[in-house]
Amino acid sequence: MNILYATLGLIALYLYVSFASLLWEGLDRKLVARMQRRVGPPLLQPFYDFLKLMSKESIIPRHANKFYELAPVLALAVSIALLAYTPMGFAPLFATKGDVIVFIYLLTLIGFIRVLGAISSGSPYARIGAQREMIILVSREVPMMLALFTILWRLNHLGVEKPFSLATFYQRNVWSGTPLALIGTFILLFVFLAWLASEIEVGFFDIPEAETEVAEGPMAEYSGRHLALFELSNALKMFVSASLVVAIFLPWDISAYVGLSGISALVVDILFHTFKVFVVLFISMSIFRAITGRLRITHAVQVFWLRLLSAAIIGSLILAIDQLGVIA
Amino acid sequence: MNSQSQLTEREMLEKRIAKLCKYIGRSPWVFHVNSGSCNGCDIEIIAALTPRYDAERFGVKVVGTPRHADILLVTGPVTDQSLERVKLIYEQTPDPKVVIAVGACPTGGSVFYESPFTNAPLDKHIPVDVFVPGCPPRPEAILYGVVLGLEKLIKKIEGEKE
Numbered sequence: 001m002n003i004l005y006a007t008l009g010l011i012a013l014y015l016y017v018s019f020a021s022l023l024w025e026g027l028d029r030k031l032v033a034r035m036q037r038r039v040g041p042p043l044l045q046p047f048y049d050f051l052k053l054m055s056k057e058s059i060i061p062r063h064a065n066k067f068y069e070l071a072p073v074l075a076l077a078v079s080i081a082l083l084a085y086t087p088m089g090f091a092p093l094f095a096t097k098g099d100v101i102v103f104i105y106l107l108t109l110i111g112f113i114r115v116l117g118a119i120s121s122g123s124p125y126a127r128i129g130a131q132r133e134m135i136i137l138v139s140r141e142v143p144m145m146l147a148l149f150t151i152l153w154r155l156n157h158l159g160v161e162k163p164f165s166l167a168t169f170y171q172r173n174v175w176s177g178t179p180l181a182l183i184g185t186f187i188l189l190f191v192f193l194a195w196l197a198s199e200i201e202v203g204f205f206d207i208p209e210a211e212t213e214v215a216e217g218p219m220a221e222y223s224g225r226h227l228a229l230f231e232l233s234n235a236l237k238m239f240v241s242a243s244l245v246v247a248i249f250l251p252w253d254i255s256a257y258v259g260l261s262g263i264s265a266l267v268v269d270i271l272f273h274t275f276k277v278f279v280v281l282f283i284s285m286s287i288f289r290a291i292t293g294r295l296r297i298t299h300a301v302q303v304f305w306l307r308l309l310s311a312a313i314i315g316s317l318i319l320a321i322d323q324l325g326v327i328a
Numbered sequence: 329m330n331s332q333s334q335l336t337e338r339e340m341l342e343k344r345i346a347k348l349c350k351y352i353g354r355s356p357w358v359f360h361v362n363s364g365s366c367n368g369c370d371i372e373i374i375a376a377l378t379p380r381y382d383a384e385r386f387g388v389k390v391v392g393t394p395r396h397a398d399i400l401l402v403t404g405p406v407t408d409q410s411l412e413r414v415k416l417i418y419e420q421t422p423d424p425k426v427v428i429a430v431g432a433c434p435t436g437g438s439v440f441y442e443s444p445f446t447n448a449p450l451d452k453h454i455p456v457d458v459f460v461p462g463c464p465p466r467p468e469a470i471l472y473g474v475v476l477g478l479e480k481l482i483k484k485i486e487g488e489k490e
Contacts, residue, residue: 057424216391222396
């Protein structure tokens with residue numbers, strides 16, 4: 001019976017999140033258009049795009065191998081599996097000890113499958129895009145992992161039920177503590193926002209899919225249904241990565257204040273969580289996309305390894321000093 | 329009086345576009361093929377995307393690869409060098425698709441008329457749905473051409489269903 005509930009919950013979550021994330025894409029395009037004094041596309045444009053791509057012909061290149069057709073399905077399957085480990089205003093469906101590592105593993109796997117699909121397509125443009133994606137994938141994970149594990153280590157010291165799990169963020173607030181800890185947390189928040197922008201490839205980090213340079217990068221040979229599946233899995237990935245940032249830094253729920261319980265509390269929590277995700281994405285995606293251009297791949301690697309990694313180290317040191325009581 | 333008639337014309341056009349949007353969730357993605365153009369028409373295509381004309385409000389998006397495209401905008405007099413590429417790009421675009429020849433060059437050769445190095449009317453080589461003449465055509469004309477091309481595409485799709 002438990003398995004049945006979990007499966008139904010996952011399906012409901014999948015339907016809701018695919019709707020919310022596609023809606024956000026439309027909202028994002030509209031907001032950026034308004035920032036540039038344009039009218040912008042209709043709010044449901046991503047749905048139109050998705051339906052159109054599903055109804056179009058899907059060409060398979062002569063040089064593509066079997067994995068070319070498999071990759072979009074796998075990417076979508078991994079993003080759906082990821083939803084079971086995503087904090088959505090409440091603890092993840094399959095919450096367990098150490099599920100943070102599964103979460104990051106699955107999130108990286110989506111990018112990895114994109115790279116494999118691109119290499120299987122046999123197009124030189126897709127290969128360049130895949131190389132860029134791989135480079136940026138390796139660079140962006142280091143500062144983020146350092147920041148994430150420092151925060152989890154600190155929460156673990158403050159005392160939680162299941163250490164190193166995503167549910168801990170709802171038990172302990174990261175903003176509680178001394179002013180020194182606040183400064184450290186704030187630096188790590190900045191690192192996380194930059195990581196989010198590179199995870200969803202906007203602004204500075206729109207390097208792998210630079211449509212004017214490498215013909216849409218990894219997606220160069222995909223068309224029709226396959227492209228639609230990739231678009232959907234990208235949208236899910238965007239929502240899920242923003243959910244991580246929201247769960248760490250903005251974990252407040254309103255259901256406790258309103259005095260709800262049961263299913264209605266879950267619904268209110270997930271709606272409020274969606275609102276917070278939209279706010280985070282507005283900062284990290286819409287504004288960032290509207291005011292910045294694309295970096296060169298070497299510059300992006302420098303940004304990650306020199307700037308963001310040092311920021312993450314400084315933030316972690318501040319938190320460690322505060323936690324271990326070196327000064328006090 | 330003049331502005332009045334212009335407004336109604338614009339409203340009519342918007343209504344027609346809205347009708348198109350209802351069909352299969354119209355989101356025309358455009359790929360720009362330059363077959364040896366002088367860059368005049370290319371600038372006008374970019375002008376159609378700028379805030380003044382804002383083609384994105386109809387869902388138009390310029391994509392970087394023919395695999396994603398629904399509409400091919402071909403500019404230039406189809407030089408010998410680019411002829412094979414234009415044919416290849418046409419074959420790489422998934423169905424259903426629309427080809428729009430933008431400018432005087434692909435329509436009839438323009439100043440390169442009877443030149444031995446250009447293969448002027450584009451429809452000698454690939455099927456063309458809409459010709460947008462002008463040297464260069466105005467952005468409104470290009471947008472109008474896109475609308476005509478989409479209407480033709482809808483007719484084609486409905487014909488397939490019957």
